[in-house]
Amino acid sequence: MAVRGKARAYGNIALIKYWGKRDEKNILPMNSSLSLTIECFYTETEVVFDDSLNEDYFYLNDELQDKTTTKKISDFIDLFRKAARINMKATVRSTNYVPTAAGLASSASGFAALAAACNHATRLNLSHRELSMYARRGSGSATRSIYGGFVEWKKGTNEEDSYAVPIDDAKWDIGMVIVIINSKEKKVSSREGMKHTVLTSPFYKAWVETCEKDIKEIKLAIRDRDFERLGLITERNGLMMHATMLGANPPLSYWEPDSVLAMNVVRELRRKGILCYFTMDAGPNVKILCRLSEANIIKNKLKEFFDEEQIIVTGPGPGIVLL
Ligand code: DP6
Numbered sequence: 158m159a160v161r162g163k164a165r166a167y168g169n170i171a172l173i174k175y176w177g178k179r180d181e182k183n184i185l186p187m188n189s190s191l192s193l194t195i196e197c198f199y200t201e202t203e204v205v206f207d208d209s210l211n212e213d214y215f216y217l218n219d220e221l222q223d224k225t226t227t228k229k230i231s232d233f234i235d236l237f238r239k240a241a242r243i244n245m246k247a248t249v250r251s252t253n254y255v256p257t258a259a260g261l262a263s264s265a266s267g268f269a270a271l272a273a274a275c276n277h278a279t280r281l282n283l284s285h286r287e288l289s290m291y292a293r294r295g296s297g298s299a300t301r302s303i304y305g306g307f308v309e310w311k312k313g314t315n316e317e318d319s320y321a322v323p324i325d326d327a328k329w330d331i332g333m334v335i336v337i338i339n340s341k342e343k344k345v346s347s348r349e350g351m352k353h354t355v356l357t358s359p360f361y362k363a364w365v366e367t368c369e370k371d372i373k374e375i376k377l378a379i380r381d382r383d384f385e386r387l388g389l390i391t392e393r394n395g396l397m398m399h400a401t402m403l404g405a406n407p408p409l410s411y412w413e414p415d416s417v418l419a420m421n422v423v424r425e426l427r428r429k430g431i432l433c434y435f436t437m438d439a440g441p442n443v444k445i446l447c448r449l450s451e452a453n454i455i456k457n458k459l460k461e462f463f464d465e466e467q468i469i470v471t472g473p474g475p476g477i478v479l480l
Pocket of ligand 1: 171173295298348439
């Protein structure tokens with residue numbers, strides 16, 4: 158016997174960052190976060206539970222993955238096997254769709270798509286809220302990729318109430334321009350980087366306190382469709398996350414010279430009246446929040462400094478889709 162499920166999930170970029178866990182096992186964050194789901198990058202995953210299999214197999218972009226990578230997927234699928242009371246092994250086939258060979262590979266779209274595919278295959282009929290909690294167990298940022306548009310991941314008080322909620326569909330001239338500075342795999346993963354920051358940065362307490370305020374304010378900005386306020390909070394919050402890392406011991410930095418160059422282009426554009434704001438994650442790439450209608454002006458300016466292939470324009474993306 159075999160049962161099959163297939164789903165697509167889109168990537169997301171945090172405007173209020175998730176950086177630090179209070180519970181490593183259940184992936185409970187120190188602070189609530191808020192992101193924009195983007196349409197330029199998504200993952201499609203098929204899972205087939207089959208009682209003739211003796212072990213799990215995981216193919217990523219058609220390549221069979223090693224034991225360590227497969228173990229992470231198996232542990233995640235175990236959550237569904239347990240809930241659905243099945244013990245069939247599975248074959249998982251995942252494909253990342255990226256606009257260029259940018260290596261924007263994302264655990265967010267990956268675990269959200271896998272959660273949705275497992276739900277489909279096991280007929281568990283989980284709600285989006287429940288699915289977001291399952292996705293969370295794979296990777297924190299995956300919690301938010303269940304929904305489209307602006308999404309909040311509520312930090313909650315325990316593993317049953319730390320989930321994502323949709324805030325706004327973002328269909329009001331919102332876009333992003335992503336500058337790929339370096340597509341190589343990062344030296345320090347988000348998981349290690351945030352743990353190190355929580356343990357060693359004296360700025361960490363201030364970070365958590367600031368996020369409490371920022372999340373309230375950014376939701377008001379979204380409600381009022383106040384793009385300038387939205388952007389200013391985004392840019393400041395992202396910089397503050399990186400400041401907590403610079404304060405870690407030893408310090409941690411994901412920036413490269415070209416990251417700073419891209420940030421300065423954004424500041425220059427702003428001086429000329431184009432409202433755009435940057436944010437960065439656990440890598441050197443720079444993501445620019447802008448009016449979708451002005452994205453090409455920003456792209457053209459960036460082309461003076463970067464190759465065209467390094468610049469990706471995207472609109473807001475939707476939530477998970479069953480295939
Ligand atoms: C900087 O979700 O990749 O992108 O929960 O350990 O898998 P784990 O971490 P992950 O961290 C994302 C960190 C970030 C900010 C964000 O997306 O909120």
